[in-house]
Amino acid sequence: MKSPEEKKDIRDLGLDELKAELEAMGEPAFRAIQIFDWLYHKGASGFSEFTSLSKDLREKLASRFRIGALELADRRDSGDGTVKLLFRLNDGAFIETVLIPAGRRLTVCLSTQVGCKFACAFCASGLHGFTRDLASSEITGQVLYLQHSLGLDLTNFVFMGMGEPLDNWANVEKALRIMNAPEGLGIAARRMTVSTAGYLPAFKRLEALDLQVNLSLSLHAVTDRLRDKLMPINRRFPLEDVVRAAEEYIRSGGRMITLEYIVICGLNDSLDDADGLAAIARRLRAKVNLIAYSPVEGQAFETPTEADVARFKRWLEERKVNTTLRLSKGTDIAAACGQLAGRFKRSKP
Numbered sequence: 073m074k075s076p077e078e079k080k081d082i083r084d085l086g087l088d089e090l091k092a093e094l095e096a097m098g099e100p101a102f103r104a105i106q107i108f109d110w111l112y113h114k115g116a117s118g119f120s121e122f123t124s125l126s127k128d129l130r131e132k133l134a135s136r137f138r139i140g141a142l143e144l145a146d147r148r149d150s151g152d153g154t155v156k157l158l159f160r161l162n163d164g165a166f167i168e169t170v171l172i173p174a175g176r177r178l179t180v181c182l183s184t185q186v187g188c189k190f191a192c193a194f195c196a197s198g199l200h201g202f203t204r205d206l207a208s209s210e211i212t213g214q215v216l217y218l219q220h221s222l223g224l225d226l227t228n229f230v231f232m233g234m235g236e237p238l239d240n241w242a243n244v245e246k247a248l249r250i251m252n253a254p255e256g257l258g259i260a261a262r263r264m265t266v267s268t269a270g271y272l273p274a275f276k277r278l279e280a281l282d283l284q285v286n287l288s289l290s291l292h293a294v295t296d297r298l299r300d301k302l303m304p305i306n307r308r309f310p311l312e313d314v315v316r317a318a319e320e321y322i323r324s325g326g327r328m329i330t331l332e333y334i335v336i337c338g339l340n341d342s343l344d345d346a347d348g349l350a351a352i353a354r355r356l357r358a359k360v361n362l363i364a365y366s367p368v369e370g371q372a373f374e375t376p377t378e379a380d381v382a383r384f385k386r387w388l389e390e391r392k393v394n395t396t397l398r399l400s401k402g403t404d405i406a407a408a409c410g411q412l413a414g415r416f417k418r419s420k421p
């Protein structure tokens with residue numbers, strides 16, 4: 073009998089992989105659909121709950137697999153409705169998941185890695201380096217916790233929390249498939265958005281994906297000079313190469329891209345920046361989503377005033393760019409990516 077730590081989390085298996093495992097155990101493959109029903113529709117947390125399966129099969133499953141669970145370590149509720157959840161994983165690492173309500177929408181921002189390799193200067197997730205990739209079960213586990221433990225009706229799912237999703241593609245792809253499958257979480261692909269900081273292989277990987285998920289490109293600077301400083305990934309994959317890859321991605325699949333742009337006071341909010349951003353947005357026929365920089369401990373950047381951001385937005389609109397403004401949410405609870413996990417990690421022995 074394997075110890076719990078040695079057992080594989082059954083939620084790390086895609087539907088076809090689970091069918092293959094069952095066949096190897098001498099069980100019919102269709103049992104995989106019943107198991108998915110218990111895991112993803114009913115949110116079961118133990119094999120003993122799988123009452124539509126025989127006791128014998130439940131015992132066989134329990135001897136081979138475990139059903140992991142995220143442990144809630146902290147919760148911060150902001151005055152503006154944003155909620156940040158800090159989860160402790162099996163190995164003691166921490167990740168964050170953020171809930172962002174807006175009108176009828178309830179968006180969840182999911183983490184894909186513990187920390188991040190890419191060390192963007194404005195981001196708390198990159199401050200403390202990279203620890204490890206999340207397993208697909210730890211990605212879907214964030215959604216399951218919100219749906220089943222908190223009973224929330226989530227509408228939108230963005231992979232924009234801790235980590236670069238395209239740097240953990242195998243597990244993110246599996247999580248996307250389980251989230252989308254009717255036998256899994258049954259979430260429409262158009263309600264899921266994967267973001268990238270400009271990791272060049274991202275475009276080919278998403279092009280090859282047969283799910284129409286949305287792609288969001290975090291731009292934040294429109295010259296290599298500034299982008300090299302703000303986002304070190306730009307030294308590996310320079311801006312023009314990324315924009316060309318994005319053009320090719322759009323041409324090949326006819327899909328739209330959203331450009332994310334954090335407005336930082338006095339750094340990337342000039343008229344020249346607006347001109348550069350408008351030129352890229354027009355090349356990609358992309359919508360721009362502006363976000364006012366949210367202060368992060370230990371960083372010297374300045375938050376722009378509402379008037380500064382409104383002026384920047386107006387410049388883009390005058391240049392015929394479809395622009396939305398996402399107000400910084402949850403600044404009172406350190407809701408920007410990675411801030412709470414960083415604080416928690418530092419406050420622990």
Ligand code: SF4
Pocket residue numbers: 188189190191192195196197198199233234235236269409
């Ligand atoms: S912005 Fe994204 S890619 Fe950059 S350090 Fe943060 S998590 Fe990593």
